[in-house]
Amino acid sequence: MNTQIPAVPATSRAEPIDKFVAVIPAGGVGTRLWPLSRAAAPKFLHDLTGSGSTLLRATYDRLAPLTGNGIVLVTGEAHRDAVCRQLPELADGDLVLENEPKDSGAAIGLAAAILYMRDPETIMGSFAADQVISPVEKFQDAVREAIHTAATGKIVTIGIKPTHAATGFGYIRTGEPLAVAGAPSAHAVVKFVEKPSQDVAEQYLASGEYNWNAGMFVAPVELLLRHLKANTPDLYAGLMEIAEAWDTPERVAVKNRVWPTLPKIAIDYAVAEPAADAGDVAVIPADFSWDDVGDFAAIARLNNAREVDDVTVIGEGARVFTEDSTGIVVTDTKRVIALIGIEDVVVVDTPDALLVTTRAHAQLVKRAVDGLKAKGDTDVL
Amino acid sequence: MNTQIPAVPATSRAEPIDKFVAVIPAGGVGTRLWPLSRAAAPKFLHDLTGSGSTLLRATYDRLAPLTGNGIVLVTGEAHRDAVCRQLPELADGDLVLENEPKDSGAAIGLAAAILYMRDPETIMGSFAADQVISPVEKFQDAVREAIHTAATGKIVTIGIKPTHAATGFGYIRTGEPLAVAGAPSAHAVVKFVEKPSQDVAEQYLASGEYNWNAGMFVAPVELLLRHLKANTPDLYAGLMEIAEAWDTPERVAVKNRVWPTLPKIAIDYAVAEPAADAGDVAVIPADFSWDDVGDFAAIARLNNAREVDDVTVIGEGARVFTEDSTGIVVTDTKRVIALIGIEDVVVVDTPDALLVTTRAHAQLVKRAVDGLKAKGDTDVL
Numbered sequence: 001m002n003t004q005i006p007a008v009p010a011t012s013r014a015e016p017i018d019k020f021v022a023v024i025p026a027g028g029v030g031t032r033l034w035p036l037s038r039a040a041a042p043k044f045l046h047d048l049t050g051s052g053s054t055l056l057r058a059t060y061d062r063l064a065p066l067t068g069n070g071i072v073l074v075t076g077e078a079h080r081d082a083v084c085r086q087l088p089e090l091a092d093g094d095l096v097l098e099n100e101p102k103d104s105g106a107a108i109g110l111a112a113a114i115l116y117m118r119d120p121e122t123i124m125g126s127f128a129a130d131q132v133i134s135p136v137e138k139f140q141d142a143v144r145e146a147i148h149t150a151a152t153g154k155i156v157t158i159g160i161k162p163t164h165a166a167t168g169f170g171y172i173r174t175g176e177p178l179a180v181a182g183a184p185s186a187h188a189v190v191k192f193v194e195k196p197s198q199d200v201a202e203q204y205l206a207s208g209e210y211n212w213n214a215g216m217f218v219a220p221v222e223l224l225l226r227h228l229k230a231n232t233p234d235l236y237a238g239l240m241e242i243a244e245a246w247d248t249p250e251r252v253a254v255k256n257r258v259w260p261t262l263p264k265i266a267i268d269y270a271v272a273e274p275a276a277d278a279g280d281v282a283v284i285p286a287d288f289s290w291d292d293v294g295d296f297a298a299i300a301r302l303n304n305a306r307e308v309d310d311v312t313v314i315g316e317g318a319r320v321f322t323e324d325s326t327g328i329v330v331t332d333t334k335r336v337i338a339l340i341g342i343e344d345v346v347v348v349d350t351p352d353a354l355l356v357t358t359r360a361h362a363q364l365v366k367r368a369v370d371g372l373k374a375k376g377d378t379d380v381l
Numbered sequence: 382m383n384t385q386i387p388a389v390p391a392t393s394r395a396e397p398i399d400k401f402v403a404v405i406p407a408g409g410v411g412t413r414l415w416p417l418s419r420a421a422a423p424k425f426l427h428d429l430t431g432s433g434s435t436l437l438r439a440t441y442d443r444l445a446p447l448t449g450n451g452i453v454l455v456t457g458e459a460h461r462d463a464v465c466r467q468l469p470e471l472a473d474g475d476l477v478l479e480n481e482p483k484d485s486g487a488a489i490g491l492a493a494a495i496l497y498m499r500d501p502e503t504i505m506g507s508f509a510a511d512q513v514i515s516p517v518e519k520f521q522d523a524v525r526e527a528i529h530t531a532a533t534g535k536i537v538t539i540g541i542k543p544t545h546a547a548t549g550f551g552y553i554r555t556g557e558p559l560a561v562a563g564a565p566s567a568h569a570v571v572k573f574v575e576k577p578s579q580d581v582a583e584q585y586l587a588s589g590e591y592n593w594n595a596g597m598f599v600a601p602v603e604l605l606l607r608h609l610k611a612n613t614p615d616l617y618a619g620l621m622e623i624a625e626a627w628d629t630p631e632r633v634a635v636k637n638r639v640w641p642t643l644p645k646i647a648i649d650y651a652v653a654e655p656a657a658d659a660g661d662v663a664v665i666p667a668d669f670s671w672d673d674v675g676d677f678a679a680i681a682r683l684n685n686a687r688e689v690d691d692v693t694v695i696g697e698g699a700r701v702f703t704e705d706s707t708g709i710v711v712t713d714t715k716r717v718i719a720l721i722g723i724e725d726v727v728v729v730d731t732p733d734a735l736l737v738t739t740r741a742h743a744q745l746v747k748r749a750v751d752g753l754k755a756k757g758d759t760d761v762l
Contacts, residue, residue, distance in 0.1 A: 035717070321752050323745070336416070336734040336761045338749040341742030345723070347735075353717040354730060356737055361722030364704070368719040371702050380717045 016151035016182075017144065019123045020218075022063040023111040025104060026056055026075040026083065026129035029381075031366045032295045035353035036330055038381055044129035045082050048293050050303045050314065055293070056129045057086050062136050063127060066143055072096060072114065074107040075129075093247055099259045105235055105270035106262045109228050113243030116221040123150045125218040126267075132291040132302055142286035146218035148182035154282040155219040155227075155275045157189065159211025161287045165201035168294060168363075170194055170213040170268075172283050180282075189281040192273055211285050214292070217272065223280065227271045235270065238262045295362035296346045300328040311339060315349075327359065353380040397532035397563075398525065400504045401599075402451040403444040404492040406485060407437055407464065407510035410762075412747045413676045416734035417711055419762055425510035426463050429674050431684045431695065436674070437510045438467050443517050444508060447524055453477060453495065455488040456510075474628055480640045486616055486651035487643045490609050494624030497602040504531045506599040507648075513672040513683055523667035527599035529563035535663040536600040536608075536656045538570065540592025542668045546582035549675060549744075551575055551594040551649075553664050561663075570662040573654055592666050595673070598653065604661065608652045616651065619643045676743040677727045681709040692720060696730075708740065734761040 030043025037043040044056040051058065063071055074096040075083055084090065096110055108126050115122040125143060133139045146156040159172045175188035192213060196204060204210035229236040238258045245254035275281050291298055300312045311322045315331035321338045327345035329337055337349060346362055348355040357365065369381055411424025418424040425437040432439065444452055455477040456464055465471065477491055489507050496503040506524060514520045527537040540553045556569035573594060577585060585591035610617040619639050626635035656662050672679055681693045692703045696712035702719045708726035710718055718730060727743055729736040738746065750762055 035719075319758060321749055321756065321758070323748055323752065324742070335732075336753065336758055338416075338734070338736045338738075338746075338753070340736070340738040340745050340749055342726070342737055342739055345737060347737055349735060351716075353719070354728075354735065355719045355721070356723055356726060356728055357719075357721040358723055361705070364721055365719075367704055368702055368721055371704065372717065372719070375702065377700060377702070377717055 016123055016147045017066065019119070019121050019151075020067055020147050021070040021072060021115050021122055021124050022067045023072045023074065023108060023115075023124050023126045024056070024059055024063070024129050025107045025111075025126060026073060026079065027098075027101065027104070027107060028128075028130065030130060030293075031369045032363060033293070033299070034348075034365055034369045035350045035355055035380060036332065036348055040078070041082075042079070042130075043293065045079070045086070048299050048302065049132055054086055055132065056083065059127060059129050059131070060087055062133060062139060063125075063143075066125075066140055066147075072111045073129075074098065074111055076101065093251075099256060101264075102259065102262045103264040104267040105228070105232065105265040106239065106259075108267045109225070109235060109239045109270065110242060112219075112221040112224045112228070113239040114246045116225055117243045117246065120222050122221045123147055123218060124221050124224070125216070127216050128292075130293060131214065132293055134289050138286065138288035142185070142284050142288065143218065145180075145183035145185055145284045149178065149180045149186040149282050149284065150218045150220055152178075152180055153220065153223060153280070154178075155217055155223060155272065155280055156186070156282045156284060157272070158214060158216040158218070159283045159285045160214050160290045161285055162205050162210065162212050165198065165205045166212065167195055167198055167201050169292075171196065171201075171204050171210040172213050174209055174211060174283055174285060178282055183284065185284050185286070187283050187285065188279075189276050189283045191276055192268065211283060212290070214290055223275075224271055227275045227278075227280070231274050232263065232265055232270045235263050235265065295365065296328055296330060296348065296357075297359045297362045299330060300359075397504055397528045398447065400500070400502050400532075401448055401528050402453060402496055402503055402505050403448045404453045404455065404489060404496075404505050404507045405437070405440055405444070405510050406488045406492075406507060407454060407456040407460065408479075408482065408485070408488060409509075409511065411511060411674075412750045413744065414674070414680070415729075415746055415750045416731045416736055416761060417713065417729050421459070422463075423460070423511075424674065426460070426467070429680050429683065429695075430513055435467055436513065437464065440508060440510050440512070441468055443514060443520060444506075444524075447506075447521055447528075453492045454510075455479065455492055457482065474632075480637060482645075483640065483643045484645040485648040486609070486613065486646040487620065487640075489648045490606070490616060490620045490651065491623060493600075493602040493605045493609070494620040495627045497606055498624045498627065501603050503602045504528055504599060505602050505605070506597070508597050509673075511674060512595065513674055515670050519667065519669035523566070523665050523669065524599065526561075526564035526566055526665045530559065530561045530567040530663050530665065531599045531601055533559075533561055534601065534604060534661070535559075536598055536604060536653065536661055537567070537663045537665060538653070539595060539597040539599070540664045540666045541595050541671045542666055543586050543591065543593050546579065546586045547593065548576060548579055548582050550673075552577065552582075552585050552591040553594050555590055555592060555664055555666060559663055564665065566665050566667070568664050568666065569660075570657050570664045572657055573649065592664060593671070595671055604656075605652055608656045608659075608661070612655050613644065613646055613651045616644050616646065676746065677709055677711060677729065677738075678740045678743045680711060681740075 026044045030037035072094045077097045149156045171193045173190040175190045178186040180186040310326040312328045313320045318331045319336045324341045325339035329347045331349040346357045407425045411418030453475045458478045530537045552574045554571040556571045559567040561567040691707040693709045694701045699712045700717045705722045706720035710728045712730040725739050727738045
């Protein structure tokens, strides 16, 4: 479904969408999905929805209709081969490989700087590689509105209308409507707020003034870099040095020299929050369904997996036998798994590691990873 | 510790103990311990107590001081190599390999017939290969009393003083004391009774007249064969035919021809119960600790395993991480196993099959095996 794009301001020399390039930061191990997701095989490289596509590939396919092939991917060097297998159409210059993790400020900032060097009028959007969104058309409509709003000189977040009083996400307090052609949903942002307590989350939900912060935003690269320069001048300088060399033979040499020196800071602190304080941030509240696949309960929710009795089974070739049991089995082995008389269990079976927990404790899986790290069992992390 | 053997009746030409040969029927898959115990690796081939010995080896070592090396082992042909590795001292003629399972009447009856052919005055004892007994000295004292009692012309069971109203065992109703030199504990047996209901088991326990039937008995081979002949003449005839050929070059040929034709019947029905009705059965009530390792709860009970928080971990090289969890982990892999926030769980991890259940459901593991059989997943059974 294509939505007709409304008229844009007369000052624009081209449709804003023609200036749009998507950036996909593909980082994060997805620790709460251990042992399925781990350093060597992070969340975005898995098909967690049973769709036949990895989360990364699905993210790319969701954005490609908006950008042509104008997509830049930022990921760790370790994932180069896996990412290239997933996205064979990705041009060499559009794959940004981090020498080491430097947080989202450096990852997204470098993409912005590279795009700025290519065309300072670029409007970029940043979309994490490991989220599940549907329907795609509603998402694309929201991004189009965000692009139109960004073209008026805003950093535009896409806010998700909350369906429950979640405590696992940050929130965006929404202000007055903005009058933007092509973006009837655009609103000002009053401020970003951190993950709330349960009480506060319920107040947010009841007020109707808050949206979930899904970490998606659209912005003119020039505006993003201006805030980055103001707040983290060292980071800005390093990123611009790499970006100047990017589309030259010096790319790798300069990146290898400069990247390790960059400060670690989240894009939220480097750009989004100061920009919000400066009145430069807008929001497109969107009501597509959105999931960050934060734990195994989410995987069960997202999958139209086959049910064996009352157990959701995820895994190709799974051989699961259950009796008087409820819960989830996620397996990437061909082992026989038998559950007997066990309620609400979460079993995650991989060749070298096994997790047994409950849906209620699924959010605590990170602790196992921390505990194994402390014990030195890093081979399975 | 050696117990001095009291004087025997003047009619005996030798100490009864000198005529004693132990028979170990090593059969049964131990289905309730699946997937650890299975057809290819039954219960008796595992070290289920963390002692460093398999149950089979421990059974042999418990009997050897009573018999010298007078021990006959009966097992399935599939287990020949594993058994020979466990018991390298076993003579070729003392290893009886069943061509196919024919129940305990044929297994124990053939051992009796072979021993009868070698010496008709032999007193044999039959002791399953997969039980855990301690202290060994009390067991050996009870067997010595049983041998003396058997020498008076009795089939002598060793009854276990019940510690609770178990419904998983048959019981022996004990009668009047017998006056047997060298066997002060010997009593007549009124009858054998089947596994009782909970109510009945509690009555048995309260009465003080009942002992658990652990399936251990000592008997003159001549008397055993006489009852076998009276009750199951076909079985008797077939067994005697094999036994006549046993210590000749015809052993294998005759066994291969006759064994498949033998009727299937438990030794209880073929010998023990009719003998009890005939007044030929006695009992030595014994108060050593006895466990048939019937389920994973028993394994946890029997092991001085290392505790990881409140989880009992059994398995060499186990790599287990737990948090807010209780239960048992049995593993013969080197996989990392993480338990988080799960109560009273039983996890059994093998290279090709995984069981997750609870202590309360441990007795139902057999159902998983039946279910997998029905599904055709026989490769892991």
